[in-house]
Amino acid sequence: MFPTATETSFQEKVDQDLNIEPKDHMPENYRLHLIRQISQHAHSEVIGMQPEGNWITRAPSLRAKQILLAKIQDEGGHGLYLYSAAETLGISREEMIEQLHSGKAKYSNIFNYPSLTWADIGAIGWLVDGAAIVNQVSLQRTSYGPYARAMVRICKEESFHQRQGYEIMAKMMKGIPAQREMAQDAMNRWWWPALMMFGPHDSDSPHSGNAFKWKIKRKSNDELRQRFIDKTVPQAELIGLAIPDKDLKWNEAKQGYDHGEINWAEFKQVISGNGPCNKQRMAHHVKYHEEGAWVREAGAAYSKQIQENK
Ligand code: BYC
Numbered sequence: 001m002f003p004t005a006t007e008t009s010f011q012e013k014v015d016q017d018l019n020i021e022p023k024d025h026m027p028e029n030y031r032l033h034l035i036r037q038i039s040q041h042a043h044s045e046v047i048g049m050q051p052e053g054n055w056i057t058r059a060p061s062l063r064a065k066q067i068l069l070a071k072i073q074d075e076g077g078h079g080l081y082l083y084s085a086a087e088t089l090g091i092s093r094e095e096m097i098e099q100l101h102s103g104k105a106k107y108s109n110i111f112n113y114p115s116l117t118w119a120d121i122g123a124i125g126w127l128v129d130g131a132a133i134v135n136q137v138s139l140q141r142t143s144y145g146p147y148a149r150a151m152v153r154i155c156k157e158e159s160f161h162q163r164q165g166y167e168i169m170a171k172m173m174k175g176i177p178a179q180r181e182m183a184q185d186a187m188n189r190w191w192w193p194a195l196m197m198f199g200p201h202d203s204d205s206p207h208s209g210n211a212f213k214w215k216i217k218r219k220s221n222d223e224l225r226q227r228f229i230d231k232t233v234p235q236a237e238l239i240g241l242a243i244p245d246k247d248l249k250w251n252e253a254k255q256g257y258d259h260g261e262i263n264w265a266e267f268k269q270v271i272s273g274n275g276p277c278n279k280q281r282m283a284h285h286v287k288y289h290e291e292g293a294w295v296r297e298a299g300a301a302y303s304k305q306i307q308e309n310k
Pocket residue numbers: 036037040041042044045046047048049075106107108109110124128129132135196197198199200204205206207208211221271
């Protein structure tokens with residue numbers, strides 16, 4: 001099949017690094033690809049509020065509590081920008097939530113692990129937001145305009161989140177032995193799942209082909225994972241944390257670290273609903289979604305009234 005004229009002009013725009021905007025022609029598969037990725041990204045932001053929310057009442061100081069509250073609120077905001085960006089592609093918020101609840105739509109593997117200690121809040125900010133930034137900086141240049149613009153704002157906020165997490169870890173590493181052990185234990189549990197956030201190896205990534213052709217992705221899963229490792233290892237060393245990977249070593253020729261093999265069987269289990277906290281995360285979301293129905297109804301009724309009185 002030869003491409004039609006509109007398909008050609010779409011690809012020409014992409015090739016010239018022009019953004020595709022909501023009313024522009026786009027191939028159906030491009031639209032569906034973006035709905036999948038952007039909605040999953042939005043769900044990750046919102047589900048990601050849960051492991052951190054677990055520590056709001058137990059934050060060790062008023063300052064820590066204020067910062068954590070602000071960070072979690074930012075994540076909710078990121079979810080809203082992203083749901084709005086996805087809505088410009090012709091899917092409703094209700095459909096996206098339905099896909100999340102039915103298990104059709106995924107969310108990031110990382111949020112299916114428990115946050116057991118205060119150090120986990122440090123590890124989430126430093127490693128999870130740190131990994132998210134590396135991925136999202138690249139997405140600032142993604143081809144779909146509303147997604148790219150949402151990423152610009154999100155990245156600014158994520159860099160504050162990353163520093164907040166690193167500050168917690170650095171402070172604990174200056175503390176008593178029990179605090180240092182707690183920080184190292186959090187590092188041990190979050191390091192590998194954080195590496196999995198970048199997705200399967202490039203050779204096992206079914207969506208990468210189209211994602212590159214359409215410039216949804218600018219850097220591959222493995223390139224971004226490598227960038228994250230190279231950036232994070234010196235930060236860990238600086239505060240005395242060990243990376244839980246016996247195969248990690250500097251490779252002079254590639255000017256980057258070689259690392260051990262990721263446990264892809266665990267990744268597959270977690271993203272197919274069988275991680276340590278999947279059921280808990282989803283039950284929590286469903287419960288509060290149902291309990292919040294009256295708020296959505298009231299908002300819709302109010303908005304209708306305003307429209308009618310115009
Ligand atoms: N987790 O062909 P591939 C945050 C799935 S939240 C789960 O490489 P693609 C934060 C993938 O969906 C930031 N599933 O896919 C919030 C696909 O399955 P489906 C979250 C994953 O799309 C609160 C299959 O594996 N960031 O920062 O080309 C507090 C094959 O993968 C994962 C984003 O969402 C995973 N990690 O590349 C703190 C970034 N990886 O859909 C912090 C936006 C892969 O066919 N997303 N899968 O059923 C992306 O950049 C890309 O979608 C990915 C995957 C790089 C993640």
